[in-house]
Amino acid sequence: MTELHKRPWLVLAGLALGVTVTNGFARFAYGLIVPAMQSDLGWNYAQAGWLNTANALGYIAGAVLTMVLIGRYLAASLFSFGLVTTNLALLSTGLVPDLWWQTLWRILAGFFGAMSFSTAGVLAAGLFANDPRRNALAIAIVFGTGGGLAIVVSGASLPLFLGYFGADHWPIAWIIIAAICALFSPLCLWSAAKLKRPAPKQADASAPLQLTQIWAQLAGYAGFGLGYIVFLTFLSAWMTQQAASAGFIAAVWVLLGLCICVSPFVWRPILARHASGLPLAMILTCISLGSALPVVFPGNISLLLAAIIFGLSVFMAPTAVTNFARQNLPAQSWGAAISLFTVVFAIAQTLGPYAAGLLGDLTGDIGISLLGASGLLLLGAVIALTQKPLPNRPTNPVEKPERNE
Template sequence: MRAFHLSRQWLVLLGLALSVAISNGFGRFSYGLILPAMRESLHWSYTQAGWLNTANAIGYVAGAVATMALIRRVTPERLFVIGTLGTAVSLALTGVDESLTAQSLCRMGAGVFGALSFICGGTLAASMFTDSPRRNALAIALYFGGGGGLGLALCGAVLPPMLGVMGPQSWDTAWYLVGFAALAFVPVTIWAARNVAAPVSDGFPGSKPPFKRMLGQMISYGFFGLGYIVYPTFLSAWMVSHHISTALIAATWVALGVSVMASPFLWRGLLARYDSGLPMAVILVAVAVGSALPVLMPNTVGLLLSALVFGLSFFMPPSAITSFVRRNLPQPDWGAAISACTVVFAVSQILGPIGAGWIGDHTGQIGDGLLVASVMLLAGAASAALQRPLRPEESDR
């Protein structure tokens, strides 16, 4: 019976992880694959292209703030279901209207609902296997990495070949495919959410998470948001500008997705062992290296190595934040603390795409944006290295 219970729990976790395929793999990162076709068909500059992921990030901020306000009054399960379904619908609508205004609204909608889904799903995943630190750390890492990697791999395998055959004017068809795939995953995610023993709130405000003593971790998460988003937003555009073949573009993104799916097994020991900011620091160094490699090694080996290093690390900062909160704070404060960290991340994420696009327009090389992003990620690693474990007896002053 225990083995059956454990097997069912892992199936529930898989269902939760599919929501990350929707909110991140489809909702945030598929745009990077469709962007070159949209730029060519709609005659956008890099700044305009970057703006749409900035619009997505603005929506993410709004969703994170809403989650932080609602998490003690509405169950994580209900917010999770609303967010997952809303993200899928927003993606399906993205192909309807080519105007920048309509595109912005759809990208914002995907951000708002994606934040609800992502944060509340993380809270639900953190509530699993609480009697085993190693299983709990693996569950958190699998939630963030497993579903996101699956979404990336599916998009990488399907979208570049489809756009290569049908031409850039088929960008709207690409969005319909992404949206319908997301809608197909929704019933499984709803089933999973209804089978998790979610954190119970007593309806009272509870204690305030010690944000001042979490500054090292929160600042590092902000630098992560500022730097990492440049790579998935502009990697395909950089590859197209360097006349990389469609086959290599697809292979790079599939390698990225497969690496993301493998990443929880690489980092689970580090996440389970430390209460400090060390896991975040090490992970961000790896993300920084992966971000810079396409520019430093602009060949097939460099691109695939970049996908491997970046993929093995860039979905793990949310796991590091969630694990840090899980190990340092009482359970009633998890949702509020994760939401607050996500707000910091989301605000900083607003600047990354449009900033890198501006750099690309002014230097003529979008690769320069990737290098600046790498520097930001290293700054985040330095901040995380200063984060010490929290002591429950200390007050937040």
């Protein structure tokens, strides 16, 4: 028995912590720090949104490069390289306040983070290959618990830290985040080393992806990219606009992160059972509801409910498309398919933060942008619902296929 088979859950923990670094801290901690950066640096909503758009532009480039490299280099090597370089980008973000410097390192954090995030899904899909339920849970834990942990840690510390020491201490917040990521890195790199497999030979390459068969899943995932990032970018800014205290902002983010952490166990039965677009459609509907709820029904209770609904769903969208690829495509195609989904998602999410920031500046209310994002998410859900399982998809004797599809 190999060491991987002896300790698969420890290997999975390392992959999940990699997502904590490259997806949780590198992308979503910014939403907690941005009110302090706005206050200290005098930014408007468009400037604040631009930095997440810059991060998304880097994410596009990283996702495209990963799609090119995934068949030539080990997924584990790309994961490790992206992890280390993302950590360096986070550290650099706290060194210079100038907008050009912030733009540069937000781009690079997105670029390197995409390499690690895309390949984390590929590596997780290879765990428990003969057990669909455990496999679905493993993929969900990587994206859900991995990303949720960063939001719990960030939410429990950053608002209180910045509220106590002042907005001008935002550079220290980035340095603290980089230090935490450095502590996680050894286990992440160990897990990647245990999952190193020979790169696929050209002769073993699968047939090209049939985009006409998966367009609805791709379009639904694009809707996710357009909509979800607005909530995570501007939630703290909107709560600050509503005169919420630092303690309550921290509580909402901790609740959000905890719900993300447990979301894999909520969605596991649906993800394991359905090979169609139904799981993604259900997830997007819940994200849409969570994004709109605090604006339509203002108040602390509404914000707490929104954090629960949004948190239980948001990181399950990457899980849904990764699981869709695993259930419908041969193993040789997983890397290319997941990279393609990541590219589509990355392109879509570049538009969200900056457009939402502009709309917030024009209306003087960033809540309008949250409602717009909710509408885009709901549209994505409707489209994803039309995705059927692919014909001639790989079958597993343990797996129960869907009926009437």
